[in-house]
Amino acid sequence: MSSSSTLERLNENPVARPFVAIGNMAISGLTELGLVVQFFASAVALACRPPFRVTLLLNQMEFVGVGSLFIIMLTGTFTGAVFTLQTVNGLAQFNLESVVGTTVMIGVTRELAPVLTALMVTGRVASAMATELGTMRVTEQIDAMEVMAVNPVQYLASPRIVASAIMVPCLSMLFVAVAYAGAYIMAVPVLGIDEGAYISRIQEYVASYDVMHGFYKSIILGVLLATVGCYKGYNAAGGARGVGNATTQAVVISSISVFVLDYVLSALLMKFEPTYNAVSY
C-alpha cells in the first residue's frame, strides 16, 4: 500500500495539502458528473425499452405539468407585466416605447420562459422527486423493487425524466403566452402605448428562431432538473437527514445547472442561428 502511505505523507505536508484538497474536490466533482450522466443515459435507454410505463408517465406528466400550471401562469403574467413596466422607463428616453413589446417578448421567448419555468419546476418538482426517491431509498423500497426484478431506474427515473422533458417545454410555451398577455395588459391599457405599433413591432422583430431557441432550451432544462432530482434521491443515504440533504442538493445543484446550462445552450444555439453581424460569443 505504498500509494496510501504516499497519500498520508502528502496530507501531512502543509504545502501539498491544499492542492490535494483541490485535486480531491475536482476528482469527486467529475466523478459525480460522470455518474449523473451515466444515470441519465441508463434512464433514457430504459425508457426506450419495454415494459413501457405509460400510466406512470401520465401520472408524472400530470404532476409536473398540470401541477405546476398555476405557479407558471402566475410567474409568467407578472414577469411579462413587470418587465414591460421597467423597460418602458428606459425606452421612453429615446421615444421608443413602441418597441417595448419586442424587447420583452425576445427576452421572454429566449431566456425568461425557459429559465424561470425551469427554476419554478425545480423548486416544485425536482425537490419532490429527490424527496420521494430518497425516502424510497432509505426505507429500502428501491431495494425491494430491485429484488422483485423490477428495474427501479426504469420504474422511477425514466417516467419522471421523460415527463419533465415533455412538460417543461409545454409549461415554457404557456409561460410565453401568459407573459405576452401580461405584457400586453401592462403596455396597452395601463401605459397607453399605441396598440398598432406595439403589436406590429413584435411581429416584425420577434422571429420563430427566438421562440424555438427558448423551446429547445426548455427541453434540455426539463431533462436536467428531473435527472438531478432523481439522481440525488436515488442515491440518498442516511435516513431522514440524508433525504433532506438530497432534496436540498437537488434544488441547489439543478438551479445552478439551469443557469450554467442555459448559458452554454444559448451560446451553442446561437451558432446555428442566422445572426450575421451580431455579437459573437
Add this chain to the structure above:
Amino acid sequence: MTDTTVVSVPDSPYAIEVKNVCKSFGPNPVLKNVNLKVRRGKTRVILGPSGSGKTVIMKHMIGLLKPDSGNILVDGVDITTLPHNELLNVRRKFGMVFQQAALFDSMTVGENVSFPLREHSVLSKEAIAEKVREKLGVVDLKNIEHKYPAELSGGMRKRVGLARAIVLEPSIVLYDEPTTGLDPLTTDSVDKMILDASKRLNVTSVVISHDVGSALLVADDIAVIHEGVIVEDVPAKEIRDSTHPFVREFLHTWFRKQ
C-alpha cells in the same frame, strides 16, 4: 413476462452456496472469505451483531452486490458471472421481506402485494385480485387491500411484506431483521409467521437477525458472523454448546436478559 427459465439442479442439496466470498467497501473489508450453505427447504439463520456483515451476505445471495472474489451458487448456478437479464430471472426465485417491510407507500396494500404479479405476469385483474387475497390469507390478513401502508401496524406491515414476497411463489424467502424494533408480542407473531410460511409453502428461508430468541425458535441451521467472518455454523440445536468465545458471549448476553 412469464418466460421463467428456471435452471434447477435437483441433485444439489443446497439452495444457496456461498463460496470463499470476500467483499470490501473502499478500504474496509466487510466479508472475509465467507463460506455458507443453505439447505433446501430448511430455515437458515445468520446471526450477528449490527455491522457484522450479515446484510451484505444477504445482498450477495440475491445479486444486489457482487463479491470481490468467490462465488455464489443459487440452485447450483453461479450468479456472480450472470448477465443482468439472467440475474433478473434468478431473482424471481427469491422473495424478500425487508426490515421495515419496504412497502411502497404510494400504493395500497393490494397494489403492493400485486406489484410483482402486475410486473411479471399476464394474469387478468380478477386472477390477480384472487391471488392477492390468497397470499394475504397465508399471512392471516383479510380485507385490508384498500388500506395504505401508513395505516398499518409494524407487524401487519411485515405480514404484507411477506405476502408480497411470496406472491410469485418463490423457492427461497429472505428475511432481513424481521423482528428488529418490534414489541415482544409482535415479535412472537412474526416468528410464527416465518415458521408457518416455511411449513405451508415448503420454501427455503434465510433469516438475518441479531435476535437470538427468534433465531432459536425458527432456525434449522444457525451461522454466527462476527466482523466479516463466520465463526460458527451448526444446526440450531447445537448452538448452545458452541465453544467459540464470541458466540458464547453473544448468547450469554441474551440468556442473561431473559
Add this chain to the structure above:
Amino acid sequence: MNARTPLLVGLVIVAAVVSLTYFLTQSSNGKLDKSKSYVLYGDFSDAAGIRWKTRVQVNGLDVGRIEGIEHVRDSDGRLLARVQLRIDRKYDVYENAFLRKVAESLLGDFRLDLDPGTPGHRKLEEGEVIPNVQSTSDLEAIQSELRQVATNVNRVTDSVAKVLAGPEGEGALRQILASVERSVVAVEQTTYAVRETVQSNQALVNQMIADVHRFTNTLSDVSGREGEIRKITGNLAQLTERLNTLAGRLAEGEEGGEITETVKNLRETTENLASATRKIDQGDGTMGRLVNDNELVDSVQETVDGANTLIGSLARLQTQVELRTEYIVPFNGNSPYVDSGVRTSLGLRLIPRPDKYYLLEAVSDVRGDQSRRQISREFRDGRTGELIRSETEDNADTNFRALKFSVQFAKRYYFSTFRFGIIENTGGVGANFHWLNDRLELRVDAFDFTRRVPDQVSELVNPRFRAFFLYEFYDHLFAQAGLDDPFNADLRTWFLGAALRFTDEDLKSILPFAPTP
C-alpha cells in the same frame, strides 16, 4: 392513475402546442418562406447599421428582408460588404434598380430602400447583384454636411471676431467698407465701358460667336484627331490670349484702336478656321473623309457597340486558372498497372456567374492509357493441316504519361458544386463540397464507367472514383490529398500534392471566341 389524468395532461399539451404555433406564425420571418421569395445581392462599401432581418422596402412597404452579410472582393480585390436580400416573389427587380440605405431612427437603425426599376430593362434573376447601390444614407450625408457647415461657420465667426476685436478692429472695418465702396464704383465704370464696346461691335461679335460655335461643333465631331487640329488650337490659344489682353485693356479704360486691330486679327483667324472646317465638310483630307464617310462612321459605331457588349459580358465573366500537381503512390507496390509518379493538370474555369462555370482541363497522367492487342496463334500439323492447338494472347500496352482532357459544366448550390461532362477523356460526374468559407474543398469524381482490365479485355472493372481534399492554407495555394480508384485493388492509389488557383483577368482578352475589338 386518476381518471382525469390523461385529460388534464392532454389539455396542457394542446394549450402549449397552440401557444407555440401562435408565436411561430406571429413572428415575422414566417411570412417570407423560401418558395415564395428569391435572393438578390447588393454590394455596399459601408454596411454599418444593416443587420440580419433588416427590412427592405419599396415605397415604404416591406418587400423583403436581409438574410445575411458577408465580405466579398470585387474585381480589383477591394473588400465590399455583400448584403443578401430575400425579396418576395411578387416584386420583380430590374437591372436599373437602385438600392440605398435609409436611416430609420437616430439610433442608427437602418433599412434598405429599393427602387425596383422599370420593366423595360432586364429582370434580375435569383442570385444576381443589384448594380446601383448607395451606401451612405441621407441621414449620414446630412450629418456629415452639417458637420462641415458648422466648421465653416465656426471659421467665419472666428475671423470676424478677430477682425472686430479691439479698437483697431473698428478702423479696419471702416477701411474695408471704403475700399469696397471704391471697388463698386470701379466695377460700375468697367461694366459701362464693356457695354459700350460690345454695343459698337455687336455685329462683329455675333459673327464671331457663330463661327466659334460652328467650329466647336465640327471640332467635337473630329475630336481626338491630330494634325490640323493642333494648328487650330494653337491659333485658338493665341486668340484667347489676345481676347484676354483686350478684356484687360477694356477694364483699364484704354482707347479702342488696339481693340479694332485685335478684333480684325480675330476675324482673320476665324475665317481661317471657317475655311478649314469648310474643307473638312467637303470631305477633303483624311479628316474630311473620316467625318463625312457615313459608312465608315457606322462601322466604327458598330465596332464600339460590339466591344461594349463584349466588355459587358467579359466584365461578368471570370476566368480562373488552377494548376495541380500531385505525387501518386499505388497501394499495391507490385501492381502491374500503376507506378508511382507525378500527375500534373492545368485547368481553366470560365465563370460567367458566381454559381456556375465551365471547366477545361488538361491532365498529364503517369497512369497513362492502356491499349490492348489480342494476338491469336494457331498451331497446325505441317502435313495434315490439322489444328493442334490455338492460343490467344491479350497484350496490354501501357502507355505511360498520357495527356487527357476534361470538359465539364459545373453548377453550385449552397456549399456543393455538381459537375458533369467529360472527365479525363471519358464521361463522368463529379461534385465539390466547400466548407470553411470555401477554403476546404472535397472533390469527388466518378468516371470511366465501362473500363476493362488492361490485360483481360473481356473483364469489366469497377468505375474509377477519385476523392480528395483541397485546403487553401495560404491565398491561392492549396494542399491536397486523396484516393484514386479505391474500388480496384491493383489500381488503387493515394496521392499528395499542391495546387495553385488564381483569377486571371488577362486570359479574358485572349479567349478564342472573343472577337478582338
